[in-house]
Amino acid sequence: DAGITQSPRHKVTETGTPVTLRCHQTENHRYMYWYRQDPGHGLRLIHYSYGVKDTDKGEVSDGYSVSRSKTEDFLLTLESATSSQTSVYFCAISGSGSGYEQYFGPGTRLTVT
């Protein structure tokens, strides 16, 4: 299994509070991604990173920001959580020469009340 961890694994927070999710990898892969998974939608890309301090938006980036100050860490921040951001969040990684395969972390289950 790819060395990817996510923290926290579960979180319940209130509407309007900031939330930061962390993804940590030990594979030294260049690319890191944040997805959310909701019933009926499949996995949707929020943001991704192609190197330290290099990030770009995905399909559903509104309300989210990211930062990558080290190769191994990719942070996802919800500046002011809303109930529509209740979801399961997955981090993924891929290497430059991996043929585009992405490997996923165990996920964070976030509930915004």
Add this chain to the structure above:
Amino acid sequence: RKEVEQDPGPFNVPEGATVAFNCTYSNSASQSFFWYRQDCRKEPKLLMSVYSSGNEDGRFTAQLNRASQYISLLIRDSKLSDSATYLCVGATGGGNKLTFGTGTQLKVEL
């Protein structure tokens, strides 16, 4: 129309059966495809990569038909442990943009 479409199922099959899933995609620029397996409340795990016409790994065979824009996954001799949701995925945009189908649920029964 969704970019990657799958029959949600569930497909209920007896142990030992052969089952096939189809997936259609609308973006002709898709360069490669993948099948991921996802168990309930777990992360997706890569099952197979499909770069050309197909791929085979043990009991699993994936086929790609670019003319008709569909990918299939065939599972032979189904095991109880094959019960999961199977996600069809297309890659575009230099390969780093993955588009996921919503998944097909498989239940293998005794």
